[in-house]
Amino acid sequence: MCTTHKFGSPLALSAPERVHTPMRSFLTCCICVITLTSSVSAQPQRTDRSRPISEEELLEGNAGxxxxxxLGYLRGMQFDRAINVLRELRREYPDQKIFFNKLKESYTSAKRYPEAILLLDEEIARSEENQRLPLESERAQLLYLNGEEPAALDAWYAMVASGTESETAYRIAYSSMVGVRLLxxxxxxxxxxRQAIRNPNLFHAELAYLYSLTGQHEFAIREYLDLLTLNARQLNYVRGRLGRGMQQEGALEIAVRITQERVSSQPGFPQLRDLLAWLYEENGDFEQAYREITAMEQDTSGKAIYQFALRAAEGGAYTVAGSAFQAVLETHPEEEIFVQARLGIxxxxxxxxxxxxxxxxAYRKSLETYEQFLLDFPGHPGAPAVMAQIAALHQDVFQSRDAARMILQQLAAQYRNSSVGQQAQFDLGRLAIEEGELDQAAAIFMQLSTRIKGGELFARSRFEEARIQFYTGEFAGALSTLEGIRDQTDKETANDAIALRVLLLESPPPDSTNQALLQYAQARLLLRQQKxxxxxxxxxxxxxxxxNHPIADEARFLRAEALLMNGQSEEALSAFGEFRLIHPESPLRDRSLFHYAEILETTQGDTAxxxxxxxxxxxxYPGSLLVDKVRERIRVLRTTSL
Amino acid sequence: MNASGSFVQRACSGVLLLFLTALPAQALQDVLVPMDANQSDHLKAYGAVYWALQRGEPVDWLLNYRGGSFLMAEFAGLRNELALRGITYDVISGTAVAQLVAEVESNRANTALVRLETPPRIAVYAPEQTLPWDDAVLLALEYAEVPYDMLYDDDVLGGRLSAYDWLHLHHEDFTGQYGKFYQYRNMPWYIEQQREAELAADRHGHHKVSHLKLDVAQTIKQYVSEGGFLFAMCSGTDTYDIALSALVTDIVPAEYDGDPVDPDARRKLDYSGTLAFQDFTPSFNAAEYEHSDIDTGPPPQQLQNPVLDYFTLFEFSAKWDPVPTMLTQNHVGTVAGFVGQTTAFRKHLIKPNVVILAEVPQREEVKYLHGSYGQGTFTFYGGHDPEDYQHYVGDPPTDLSLHQNSPGYRLILNNILFPAARKKKQKT
Incomplete structure (x- = not known):
């Protein structure tokens, strides 16, 4: 309240008098209250015109x-009442932009466009030459909103002409036109x-944006390329803007074509090639992308080609990825990136x-490259992971158990407490099973599960323990072990664990020796050992x-699987085919029929x-878990038949 | 065999029964597709019925019998097709069929038999552009393998609607505010959507997208008045009526159409032109993700849980109100709730002549409604995706193979079959 004196009241205190003592402050406040009361009762307040009033001063008084x-009227959407008050304020304070702006806004909100245009005309007439452009642009926009599109366009064109055809005038007009979607x-x-200013290098970004918005991708990319040619540092900007537009149908192909043309006409401009390479990659064409990247001859560190090689390998373009890795090896033989490229290959x-x-x-190549890497860089931080990859290839692909064992033992000993070492120990256990060393395998898994006590590897390890118990005829022990990991089994192991549990629960022994189940368990072990x-x-x-034992259906099914593994597809077909006739009540009957159909489809080529x-x-078997797969196959075969 | 099978279903008199029971058993076999809890795939069953109708085989819809089961005379390939689609079915003898039909048609139970004869022609009003949200209507038709054509503004205004019995639509904004997704205005899909809409408006001589959409809404209304069937979901429901009400005013904020809302918009709204709602107030706030007060919005926070949030279906007289009965056929009485841009409809804003098919108990919220206009009908269903409680922009589409028994999706598919029904005179 005390600040009301700022409105130029005769009672306003001069600067030296503003020494604050408690009494003086009290008196000042009293005077201020009186001043305020008198000013409110004497509306409209006349202000001292000797100096211009600031907007802040104005808003703290009666006018405020x-x-x-x-503003309250406007919030309540009582536009007419708001306009009456604002008109008054505008009349009293014609120099105050705040009243002008709010009145104009109110007219527009009330769709009273003619009055808004008149207001703008008045303001334009009052304004200095250099302040008119935005007002004229607004006026043109209001003409458009008033339904006078030709007049609006004339106004915009007149505005840019009167604005001495400056870039700014065009940009103001452009912005105003985009505001009403006149793209x-x-x-x-x-x-x-561009023509009027005689500068073809103007407005590239604006035009590219407009062309993109209106779906004219060819023109859009041309503008972006012009922009890039003018300023090479705009590459990331151009890529970012293009990235959005490329999602529209056909846009990427157009961008590639136009950029190709531009690269041909300006081969010495590396940013254009960079952009083209990126577009090729976006289009999945890694070969062309690589050609552009190598043509740039800018990548002194080799990082760009190395990163490209990784992306190409991930994208399945192995040949070109290999070439890129090779290029890194040849050009950077003494640097760290050389080692990374070797691993990448x-x-x-x-x-x-x-x-x-x-x-x-392909597996052989991978193995050789990993092995060579290890020989060349034995102390590299990635060496343990490489060793694990080599061991996995020996064990699961090439069945070279001795080679696998040697590496796994080294890993298990050297990296005992790391995940690589624990996985190696697990794989050693698997290896022992495959070699028939079940006691040794059991000891390994027991030791591992005691040590890690949780997580996926723990569950897998315990499951392997249960399997070994099953292979050795300790069925009660196997059930008990499976029970212990019932809720911990990871997704990968879950189905196998459930199947084994069900098998054990549903195979009641006809005698106390469990001979049939034991023989079946041993047969399962043989199949696991690839025998x-x-x-x-x-x-x-x-x-x-x-x-006649309840295990007979399981045994017959296992036989059919072994025949298939052995490459005896005819015999396997017969075995799966006769299965459901011999065991019409077996829970495996749907699976046997599925395998039967699969062999007919794949090996025999008998689509019908x-x-x-x-x-x-x-x-x-409409309730079979395989029905989804079966439906999928039927649909595929039906289409094929057509 | 087919002829005799269907004859059995039409006739229930004792004389005919005597005659038919004398026929060989093989010739009288019919296939019952139960739609109660025993059905393995409720959604595919609708597609199978459609498939049978396409082959000229009539199907009897047994309203309120085992969840609204279907009965058809066996024909070549039927059982294989049902098996391929994973649909549970029972083969029943002619005698059993006669007893079943008599039971369904008896006055003792609230059941009825409606014969379906012609496969309805279905159009879905949706843009070709892929938008970052799923479309429950398209998902349902795709999963059920029901054929449909896609139409959009050019087709509707080009007079193509008359070739279809059904028009289905989902997350649409007839007010011309692009779904009020203003926060996404710089996303490529939004820009594309806006550009396509503006071009379409221009093609049809409209200055604004809201005018184009109003034109489309009015054309659809005309289609309904001439006997078309309209099914709409989510924002396709309330925005449709809001657009129709704003015939002589502008309710679209400047952020969407470049000029402000008509200051007198509320007064100028005309509710006489709407189909289902009246006395509502549109939202003029561009940033508010809501079109009007028709939508109740999501339930209170503590109830925003598919287990706690549900709605109940009304039961109608199968014999006297066959259409509402058809629309509410289900194997459950209460259906799990789901929200959307338009979740449910405020009861007091619904016109009195509209039939409420499902509502949320203890709250003044209507989930599913049906009404007639001229010679046609309209059905509005609130919520976005019956099997995704709250679907967000960018979420992947729902995999219906994981929801084969979805009661919520069944309500969508009930809306394809009733134009196939042969009208039957009621006793007076």
Whole structure:
């Protein structure tokens, strides 16, 4: 309240008098209250025109109260009442922009466009030459909102003409036109601006944006390329803006084509090639991208090519990834990136083998590259992981158990408490099972699960313990172990664990020796050890000796699986085919029929037979867990048949 | 075999029964597709019925019998197709069928038999552009393998609607505010959506997108009045009526159409032109993700849980109100709730001639409603995705193979079959 004196009241204190003592402050406040009361009762207040009043001063007085009143009306959408108050304020304080702006806004909100235009005309007439452009642009926008599009366009064009055809005038007009979504018209205006100013390098960013918004991707990319050519540091900006537009259909192809043309005409401009390489990658064309990256001849550190190689390998472009890695090796033989590239090559071969054809040749290449890496860089921080990869290839792909064991033992001893060492110990246990050293395997798994006491590897380890108990005929022990990990089994192991548990629970022994189940368990072990022939013989013995035992269906199914593993597809087909006839009540009947259909489809090439078998499965066993897979196969085969 | 099978379903008189029971058993076999809890895939069953109708095979819809089961005379390939689609079915003899039909048609139970004969032609009003949210209507039709055509503004205004019995629509904004997704205005999909809409408006001589959408809404209304069936979900429901009410005013904030809302917009709203709602107030706040007070919004925080939030279906007289009965066929009486931009409708804003099909207990919220306009009907269903309690922009679409028995999705699919029903005169 005490600050009301700032409005120029005759009672205002001069600076030296503003010495604060308690009494003087009290008196000052009293005077202020009186002043305020008198000023409110004497509306409209006349101000001292000897000096200009600031906006802050204005809003703290009577005018401020009326302004607040108008704002209240506006919040309540009482536009007419607000406009009346604001008009008064505008009349009293014609120099105050705040009243002008709010009145203009109120007219616009009330859609009283003609009055808003008149207000702007008045303001334009009052304004200095250099302040008119934004007002004229606003006026043009209001004309458009008033439904006078031709007049609005004329106004915008007149404005840029009167603005001595400066860039700023065009930019103001452009912004105003975009505000009312006159995108095509804004393009025309900016193009005209270029000609009028005689500078074809203007408005690239604005035009590119407008072309992109209107779906004219070819023009948009041309503008972006012009922008990049003018300023090479705009590469990231251009990439960022293009990235958004590329999601529209056909836009990426257009961008690639136009950028190709530009690179051809300006081959010495590396940023253009960089952009083209990025566009190729976005399009999945790694070969072309690599060509552009190598043509840039800018990558002295080799990082760009190395990063590209990693992306290409991940994207499945193995050949070009290999070339890129090789290029890094050749150009940077003495640097750290050389080592990383070597590792990258080995990983790439492994990825290729796993994802593509799983050919032994690709696995072999991967193994050799990993081994060479280890020989060349034995002390590299990535060496343990490389050793683990080598061991896994020996154990699971090439069945070279001795080689695998040697590496795994080294890893388990050297990195005992790390995840690499624990995984190595687990793999040693698996290896022992495959070699028939079940006691040794059991000891390894027990030691491991005692040590790690939780997590995925713990559950897998305990499950392997249960399996060993099963193989050795300790069925009660196996059940007990499985019970212990019931809630901890990870997804990968869960189904196997459930299946084993069900098998043990549902195979009641006809005698106390459990001979049939024991023989079956041993046959399962044989199959795990890749001994397909022996498995076939073992299961035949079970069937001959224990043909009526509840385990007979499991044994017959295992035999069929062993025949398939052995490459005896005809025999496997017969075995799976006859299964449900011999064991019509077996829970494995749907799986046997599925395998039967699968062999017909894949090995025999009998589409009609496979289709019939899959359909039989759906009809006979509608509750089977395989129905989703079966439906998928039927749909595929139906399409193929057409 | 087919002819005799369908004949059995039409006739229940003792004489005919005597005649039919004399026929060989094989010839009288029918297939019952139960729609109660025993059905393995409720959603695919609708597609199978549609498939049968496409082959000229009539299907009887047994309203309120075992969840609204379907009965059809066996024909070549039927069982294989049902098996392929994973649908549970029972093969029943002619005698059993006769007893079943008699039971369903008897006055003792609130059940009825409605014969379906012609596969309805279905159009879905949706843009070709992929938007970052799923469309429950499209998901349901795709999963059930029910064929449909996609239409959008050009097709509707080009007069293509008359070729269809059904028009389905989902998350649509007929007010021309692009779903009020202003916060996403710089995203490529929003820019594309806005550009396409503006181009379409321009093609049809409209200055604004809101005018184009109003034109589309009015064309759809005309289609309904001439006998079309409209099914809408989520924001496709309330924005439709809001657009129709704003015939002579501008309710779109400047952020969406460049000029402000008509200051007199509230007064100028005309509720006489709407289908389902009246006396509502549109939201003029561009930043508010809400079109009006028709939508009740999500339930209170403590109830925002699919287990606690549910709605109940009304039961209608199957014999006297077959259409509402068809629309509410389900294997459950209460359905798990789900929210959307439009979650449910405020009861006091619903016109008195509209039939409420489902509501949220203890709250003044209507989830599912149905009404007639001219010779056609409209059905509005609140919420976005019945199996995704709260679907966010950018979320992946729901995998319906994991929700084969979804009661919420069943309500969508009930809305494809009733134009196939042969009208039957009621006793007076």
């Amino acid at each position: 109260s009326r302004y607040q009143l108008a 095509v018209q804004a393009i025309d205006l900016l193009k005209q601006g 080995a990983d790439m071969y492994r990825l290729q083998a796993e994802r593509a054809d799983a050919s032994p040749e 397909a022939n022996e498995t076939v013989l073992a299961t035949q013995n079970i069937l001959a000796e224990w043909g 037979g496979a289709l019939q078998a899959y359909t039989d499965l759906l009809t006979r």
